[in-house]
Amino acid sequence: MKTILGRRTRILAATTATAGLVLVAGCSSDDDGGSGTKTAAGGVELVKAGQLTTCTHLPYPPFQSEIDGKVQGFDVSLIDLVADDLGVKQQILDTPFENFKTGAFLNSGECDVAAAGMTITEERKKNVDFSDPYFDATQALLVDKDSGITSLADAKAKKVELGAQAQTTGEDYAKSQGFDPVSFESSDAVLNGLRSGQVKAVIIDYPVVQGWLKDKANSDAFKVAEQLNTGEQYGFTVKKGNTKLLAAINKALADAKADGTYKKLYEKWIGPYDASAASASPSASAS
Numbered sequence: 264m265k266t267i268l269g270r271r272t273r274i275l276a277a278t279t280a281t282a283g284l285v286l287v288a289g290c291s292s293d294d295d296g297g298s299g300t301k302t303a304a305g306g307v308e309l310v311k312a313g314q315l316t317t318c319t320h321l322p323y324p325p326f327q328s329e330i331d332g333k334v335q336g337f338d339v340s341l342i343d344l345v346a347d348d349l350g351v352k353q354q355i356l357d358t359p360f361e362n363f364k365t366g367a368f369l370n371s372g373e374c375d376v377a378a379a380g381m382t383i384t385e386e387r388k389k390n391v392d393f394s395d396p397y398f399d400a401t402q403a404l405l406v407d408k409d410s411g412i413t414s415l416a417d418a419k420a421k422k423v424e425l426g427a428q429a430q431t432t433g434e435d436y437a438k439s440q441g442f443d444p445v446s447f448e449s450s451d452a453v454l455n456g457l458r459s460g461q462v463k464a465v466i467i468d469y470p471v472v473q474g475w476l477k478d479k480a481n482s483d484a485f486k487v488a489e490q491l492n493t494g495e496q497y498g499f500t501v502k503k504g505n506t507k508l509l510a511a512i513n514k515a516l517a518d519a520k521a522d523g524t525y526k527k528l529y530e531k532w533i534g535p536y537d538a539s540a541a542s543a544s545p546s547a548s549a550s
Contacts, residue, residue: 303349307507310372315346315353318374320360322451325474325532326380327355337532338378341397342499344524345376345515360448361430366391369502376501376508380468382432383498392503394512396496397525398533402433403469404489405454410463414489415440418464426462428453433466436493457485464488468495473534 301312310316319338322328327336334355346353358368363381368374369391382400383393406412412423419441427434429446437444445462447453450471456462469490476482501508519525529536 303351305349305507305511307349307511308505309349309351310375311354314351315342315349315376316374317342317353317355318358318362318368318377318379319355320363320379320449321357322449323380323471324450325470327378337398337528338380338499340528340532341516341519341525342376342378342512344519345512348511348515360428363387363500364390364430366500366502369500369505375505376499376512378499380470380497381500382495384432387500390503391500392505392509393498393500394509395516396498397516398470398497400493400495400497401469402436402466402491402493402495403472403487404464404466404491405457405472405475405485406464406488407457408484408486410488412464412488415466415491418488423463424461426453426456426465428467431468432493432495433468436491437466454481466491470533 301309303309319327321334323336325336326338327334339353339355343353356368356374360379362368363377363379364387369377377391381387383396387393404415404418412418412421418425425437425442425444426447427437427444428450429448434444434446444466445456447456450467453465453467454475457465469487472487476485499512501512516525519528526536
């Protein structure tokens with residue numbers, strides 16, 4: 264497997280769901296965020312006082328990405344709701360995606376929650392506790408319009424070089440279908456690999472593709488050759504055993520779905536509302 268990597272870790276702090284996020288310099292895990300206690304509403308213990316620290320992996324539009332200098336997106340907005348319930352502000356730490364599978368940044372006390380458009384899997388449940396699912400997802404095969412590729416089976420028959428994002432279920436799916444994918448570090452890098460001709464096709468989450476194709480330059484050049492229904496659902500994660508924070512996340516999600524906030528955010532960031540996304544069955548991973 265070929266891997267294209269190279270990232271840095273950044274700390275970004277949230278203000279409000281509407282104002283987005285701004286880059287913060289000089290933050291450390293010893294700061295108390297201006298508050299004297301690490302216990303938020305509902306008895307939730309936080310790694311830093313006065314803030315809900317979120318691990319993510321940028322960019323991953325429309326779930327989280329920098330827009331006009333601010334980190335915004337569907338995940339960001341949903342976790343802002345949790346932070347509001349806890350009476351704190353969200354702060355985002357941009358980290359390598361492989362940490363989400365192991366729960367490393369949660370276990371080390373650097374983050375309270377991980378939000379990165381992450382698919383709930385049995386393997387990942389061994390290392391972290393998932394929230395109730397908040398989004399139903401599928402994969403897409405994205406190709407150049409002039410490629411002549413019509414499906415994943417066609418790409419395989421033509422021995423097409425395929426790309427995917429490292430450490431994701433899209434990459435796992437490509438391997439399960441007999442491909443040896445070129446592995447890119449981020450979703451943007453996947454698209455750039457396709458655009459530059461490093462690969463002839465890519466498998467990546469369909470909502471990400473929807474976001475890309477809103478750009479006319481992308482939609483003029485690329486198309487979805489096949490939508491792959493893999494039965495995936497996204498969830499937020501916390502350190503195993505952090506039941507109070509998990510309950511707070513699940514409550515915020517349930518409230519948002521009940522009062523229409525979820526639908527509003529879905530339409531803002533994803534597109535036309537899919538009612539199935541709000542009726543996904545609760546995950547059995549909570550403990």
